[in-house]
Amino acid sequence: MSTASTGTDRRRSTALLTDHYELTMLQAALRAGTAGRRCVFEVFARRVPDGRRYGVVAGTGRVLEAIESFRFGEDEIADLRERGVVDERTLEFLADYRFDGDVWAYAEGDAYFPYSPLLVVESDFAHGVILETVILSILNHDSAVASAASRMTGAAGTRPCIEMGSRRTHDEAAVAAARAAYIAGFASTSNLEAGRRHGVPTVGTSAHAFTLLHDSEREAFAAQVDALGTGTTLLVDTYDVSEGVATAVEVAGTELGGVRLDSGDLVEQAREVRDQLDGLGATGTRITVTSDLDEYAIAALAAAPVDGYGVGTRVVTGSGHPTASMVYKLVAREDADGQMIGVVKKSKDKKSVGGRKYALRRLDANGVARAELIGIGELPEDDGEGVSDRELLVPLIRGGEVVGREHCTVEAARERHEASMAELPRSAHQLSQGQPAVETVFVTETP
Amino acid sequence: MSTASTGTDRRRSTALLTDHYELTMLQAALRAGTAGRRCVFEVFARRVPDGRRYGVVAGTGRVLEAIESFRFGEDEIADLRERGVVDERTLEFLADYRFDGDVWAYAEGDAYFPYSPLLVVESDFAHGVILETVILSILNHDSAVASAASRMTGAAGTRPCIEMGSRRTHDEAAVAAARAAYIAGFASTSNLEAGRRHGVPTVGTSAHAFTLLHDSEREAFAAQVDALGTGTTLLVDTYDVSEGVATAVEVAGTELGGVRLDSGDLVEQAREVRDQLDGLGATGTRITVTSDLDEYAIAALAAAPVDGYGVGTRVVTGSGHPTASMVYKLVAREDADGQMIGVVKKSKDKKSVGGRKYALRRLDANGVARAELIGIGELPEDDGEGVSDRELLVPLIRGGEVVGREHCTVEAARERHEASMAELPRSAHQLSQGQPAVETVFVTETP
Known part of the structure; x- marks a missing residue:
């Protein structure tokens, strides 16, 4: 394939x-x-x-x-x-x-x-x-x-980068961008057509809309875990991050696969969330960050306890x-x-x-x-x-x-x-x- | 159509x-x-x-x-x-x-x-x-x-803008870009598929490669005029612009449709070329300029004797x-x-x-x-x-x-x-x- x-x-x-x-x-x-x-x-x-x-x-x-x-x-x-x-x-x-x-x-x-x-x-x-x-x-x-993506994967070191910029570029360019980013070391893409056409691994779990669809964050998390398993990644910043993390671990247990942060000061939040997860016993739960990242932001997160980077706009538009x-x-x-x-x-x-x-x-x-x-x-x-x-x-x-x-x-x-x-x-x-x-x-x- | x-x-x-x-x-x-x-x-x-x-x-x-x-x-x-x-x-x-x-x-x-x-x-x-x-x-x-193109057509006033950036953007994005630029007031595009799919008027005559293919600029101009008529636009900056303009009018006559400038100081060159064309009696010959233009460069050319703008990279990439x-x-x-x-x-x-x-x-x-x-x-x-x-x-x-x-x-x-x-x-x-x-x-x- x-x-x-x-x-x-x-x-x-x-x-x-x-x-x-x-x-x-x-x-x-x-x-x-x-x-x-x-x-x-x-x-x-x-x-x-x-x-x-x-x-x-x-x-x-x-x-x-x-x-x-x-x-x-x-x-x-x-x-x-x-x-x-x-x-x-x-x-x-x-x-x-x-x-x-x-x-x-x-x-x-x-x-x-x-x-x-x-x-x-x-x-x-x-x-x-x-x-x-x-x-x-x-x-x-x-x-x-690829030239932009290569700098990002270089800055990320061994941490995986996920290409998720399809929505910020032309519909067909998005497919080619996913392919180019993968060549330059990205681990995966959000773009399904890139999966079909080029064999790039595709990933994704949920957006804020999914949480907002439900009457509470807890209901949304429960629905997601029920459908996708405890290995899924829960988006914890729709309301309050600390409450979101607590609810996530309550719902999914300490085997929760990951949490995603899509806003705010990522360096500071990543530390707080890591501490909170560890305190709750969810020591294997990964933290993925995805807010307006580029190679510089990735480099700035090098010392933060982050397990993966989701990169959108900046990779598909060549980072300037x-x-x-x-x-x-x-x-x-x-x-x-x-x-x-x-x-x-x-x-x-x-x-x-x-x-x-x-x-x-x-x-x-x-x-x-x-x-x-x-x-x-x-x-x-x-x-x-x-x-x-x-x-x-x-x-x-x-x-x-x-x-x-x-x-x-x-x-x-x-x-x-x-x-x-x-x-x-x-x-x-x-x-x-x-x-x-x-x-x-x-x-x-x-x- | x-x-x-x-x-x-x-x-x-x-x-x-x-x-x-x-x-x-x-x-x-x-x-x-x-x-x-x-x-x-x-x-x-x-x-x-x-x-x-x-x-x-x-x-x-x-x-x-x-x-x-x-x-x-x-x-x-x-x-x-x-x-x-x-x-x-x-x-x-x-x-x-x-x-x-x-x-x-x-x-x-x-x-x-x-x-x-x-x-x-x-x-x-x-x-x-x-x-x-x-x-x-x-x-x-x-x-x-379209947002970038609109500023360009605004700056160009009644002078036509030609979209010619296909080569600087994704192959399918190029077709959509031609369509968007046309909506925002561009007169035409170089992109043939945009002509077929969206009915955008397409234009084009020749590149430096055509001149370089021939043993002299005169031979190239003669070949182009023979094939495309005296109404064509000749690219006059492959070697020396002043000689190019003189040769163009010698070959095509004073009914020559246009000349194109694709390099150098366009404001200064446009004035010199206009004077030269007028002096040769080619008063109806249009001057099109096409070198790295954006809305600012177009505005800077407002007082220059230019008849049309070819815009490439900057329009298809949203001008920044x-x-x-x-x-x-x-x-x-x-x-x-x-x-x-x-x-x-x-x-x-x-x-x-x-x-x-x-x-x-x-x-x-x-x-x-x-x-x-x-x-x-x-x-x-x-x-x-x-x-x-x-x-x-x-x-x-x-x-x-x-x-x-x-x-x-x-x-x-x-x-x-x-x-x-x-x-x-x-x-x-x-x-x-x-x-x-x-x-x-x-x-x-x-x-």
């Missing part, structure tokens, strides 16, 4: 999750005879979110499925024709469209840094250009969530950075003589580097990441010292065929994330503002 | 876009015999985004369709059973679930203020509680986008406020004697008000909004002065039947937004930090 599905619903075409200009560019290139030129497109971010030490790539598995579902069926063609988006020749091309190129990418769950070449598309212009929007939508959203700012750029293309040449837009304020990139994470003798080495046109060499340097781009699609699904299942991505975190220098895990923990180094010049 | 579709794909069940705890609460209430108690749930926001003067409700049409598609089919039931989410009795209830209550809401596109009762669900506990997540996901996302922070609260329920009573969680830091709400926007003699009047248990009275006060909650669903679809088609919502903006006091349209432009007044006490 848990690894069976990695992405979006395969029955739905993703072809119109596309910006209008991609199809007009296609039309113009088809007419000009340049649509067949071989190209290299690259996804990268010029920065990780300001002040953070690293980002986490997520969404790669969803990208793979989005490319597989990128088909212009009768409905899509009819719509484009009716609205006059492109001409008949372009519609003919689109009706037959199947991505036939190669895709390489960072394994899902891996850390990334400024200018890491996160995903590379090699195809002709026509086949690559029209994938821009859907690839970026997925990677920008999912990576923003709701998009990962990744771009999809043409970096090389065939010239009139059939030679590949690096290309780059001139820009005063935004650095871009032309050419097909290769990437290696340099590891020192202790296996700690020391640099993100980016080669242009060829893979940087392992320095032969310490632990072998790690090649970062893995093949996902070759000649249109998926060859790398194992690099982006949810479980593989979760393992990759954990391994990558263990590999980063300790400074990467500081929450304070700072520079990326690993420096990006271009080791060859643009040819 | 444009008004035919207001929402999400009706073929897909929305039933699992739901938090786990809603179903466990249902299980416990069914077992306790309290699931059938009549309830009133209310959606409201305790605040508009910090420092803003108003919010804009969007997503209501999508909510309506989500409720219609809220069905637990065989697949959903099988998944819940397999994962042990709830017991068999609850699964039986869910298999037969059809929302059978009433829904009232602010017309889509209307302005809102703190504590405006934006959506009211009247049903028994079982039928209302499980709609919480999907209703909030839709309203929180779409209203966040990616969620509208709306909540779905049980505010009244039947007691053991069959009487309806207001209910409210005790809270030091968060105000909530029990009871079924009614809302009226008080308008003065000039038709300007002066107060958001909220009655508990009954509609506040029109003061009989000036323009008639406007009742804000309209019926959407009665006894499970949709009765108010006309209040939330995309076109109706767009008109409602425009009318509501015209009705707000002038202070509402200030971009500076401040208080809500209209004060919320509770005119009756909780019974």
Whole structure:
């Protein structure tokens, strides 16, 4: 179950999750005879979110499925024709469209840094250009969530984090956010569809509405324990927390699974509730806190007797950075003589580097990441010292065929994330503002 | 086409876009015999985004369709059973679930203020509680986008705004964002699926990749004009803007439709480009700017010779406020004697008000909004002065039947937004930090 599905619903075409200009560019290139030129497109971010030490790539598995579902069926063609988006020749091309190129990418769950070449598309212009929007939508959203989630699970240490922000983000984005947070170390989600579609464990017991539905808190707790067992978690802050805790233990006994606090000063309350629970003999009853948490609030609770964190708004909105700012750029293309040449837009304020990139994470003798080495046109060499340097781009699609699904299942991505975190220098895990923990180094010049 | 579709794909069940705890609460209430108690749930926001003067409700049409598609089919039931989410009795209830209550809401596109009762669900506990997540996901996302978009179109005045942020948000959220921005006055979107599904006009011509694909900017421009006509918009900042503009007019002639600037100091560049175009005789050629715009940047460009704004990241991420922070609260329920009573969680830091709400926007003699009047248990009275006060909650669903679809088609919502903006006091349209432009007044006490 848990690894069976990695992405979006395969029955739905993703072809119109596309910006209008991609199809007009296609039309113009088809007419000009340049649509067949071989190209290299690259996804990268010029920065990780300001002040953070690293980002986490997520969404790669969803990208793979989005490319597989990128088909212009009768409905899509009819719509484009009716609205006059492109001409008949372009519609003919689109009706037959199947991505036939190669895709390489960072394994899902891996850390990334400024200018890491996160995903590379090699195809002709026509086949690559029209994938821009859907690839970026997925990677920008999912990576923003995973990057925030990773800092939260880092701050939480061994205590589990529960993703429960579905209500604060778009209905389908919620499903992807649950998946991304799980990859970045969250233990579970509230979102049932994420359970079905991606195999993320789902959890939940009750809300204030359930207590308010009943004539007393005691009646509500009794009803919940009767239905869900003494192992359930009771929400004890609808009226008075101290009375709530006393009632909870009276109703459920000292075997009560947990209590949840959703408001107030959590540090102070957690101590009081722990003392009260212990005094009542409910020493095994867990305390979960869930009120407006982010990585900083989690860190502030490190010394409090808390057993788990429920995180909502801040994780699904990227903790202040709701998009990962990744771009999809043409970096090389065939010239009139059939030679590949690096290309780059001139820009005063935004650095871009032309050419097909290769990437290696340099590891020192202790296996700690020391640099993100980016080669242009060829893979940087392992320095032969310490632990072998790690090649970062893995093949996902070759000649249109998926060859790398194992690099982006949810479980593989979760393992990759954990391994990558263990590999980063300790400074990467500081929450304070700072520079990326690993420096990006271009080791060859643009040819 | 444009008004035919207001929402999400009706073929897909929305039933699992739901938090786990809603179903466990249902299980416990069914077992306790309290699931059938009549309830009133209310959606409201305790605040508009910090420092803003108003919010804009969007997503209501999508909510309506989500409720219609809220069905637990065989697949959903099988998944819940397999994962042990709830017991068999609850699964039986869910298999037969059809929302059978009433829904009232602010017309889509209307302005809102703190504590405006934006959506009211009247049903028994079982039928209302499980709609919480999907209703909030839709309203929180779409209203966040519309609230930001409304400030942008306000700042843009008569100049059109184009939504082009699909690549910076979740793939499906992008479609909803395009819809929400259009409701809030945007002229068009880059997102093709928003064109198909919601009838939003789509636009686009070319990106830097198209210029870089060709051996020269001139070749690229010629190819584009050949395919898309002289009315197209040429992107002139891939290399040197001044040379780009000269080449554009040489290639397309003085009838060139437009040029686009996507980088640099837009105010200064717009003036230089306007002068250059006029000097070349291309006096009708429009200038569109598209680089990292938000409402403040748009306002700063008011005096520059710009003809249109393309807005990306900032509109789809709510310009700093990616969620509208709306909540779905049980505010009244039947007691053991069959009487309806207001209910409210005790809270030091968060105000909530029990009871079924009614809302009226008080308008003065000039038709300007002066107060958001909220009655508990009954509609506040029109003061009989000036323009008639406007009742804000309209019926959407009665006894499970949709009765108010006309209040939330995309076109109706767009008109409602425009009318509501015209009705707000002038202070509402200030971009500076401040208080809500209209004060919320509770005119009756909780019974």
